[in-house]
Amino acid sequence: MSDNSSSTARTTASAAEAHLVALPTDKELVLKVIPLPADCNANGDIFGGWVMAQVDLAGSVLPARRAQGRMATVAVNEFVFKQPVRVGDLLSFYSEITHVGRTSITVNVEVYAERIRNQGRYLKVTEASVTYVAIDDAGRPRPLPPAPA
């Protein structure tokens, strides 16, 4: 008689293996964080709004360097949840600037998870494009300072 439980476990493991990827080498690591049980939704996975908040924070790191002052998030252009995020995942956020305008900076943010029992192996769980605007003391858009030499 076949062992259904071990065959199911093998199938699940190979499905998970199929999503493993290498970390990006052309983007900057801007945040690492581990979600906790308080960040869960009703399914027991991590709440999407929590992930969005972390992406907003991580995404602001490179624009802050460029804006040298107050900024606001003006748009989430795209947000894709590719895989669920689980309690205890070690999440790594990688970012790159994709567009610099007169007052705005757009970044691409990719989020990779190391499952708690599969450290050193990475799944891309989320990808987003977010735009930030440099603002003055009155909250109005202000021109970005010249890029550092």
Ligand SMILES: CC(C)(COP(=O)(O)OP(=O)(O)OC[C@H]1O[C@@H](n2cnc3c(N)ncnc32)[C@H](O)[C@@H]1OP(=O)(O)O)[C@@H](O)C(=O)NCCC(=O)NCCS
């Ligand atoms: C950010 C804010 C100051 C921009 O003011 P605004 O009058 O809309 O500004 P503008 O139309 O002059 O656009 C400013 C820049 O934002 C960009 N922008 C505006 N709307 C955008 C959108 N939907 N998507 C992408 N970029 C956008 C413009 O292209 C422009 O960029 P550029 O100067 O580099 O060409 C204003 O919209 C605001 O205060 N929004 C609320 C911000 C906030 O509270 N964020 C937190 C959310 S909880």
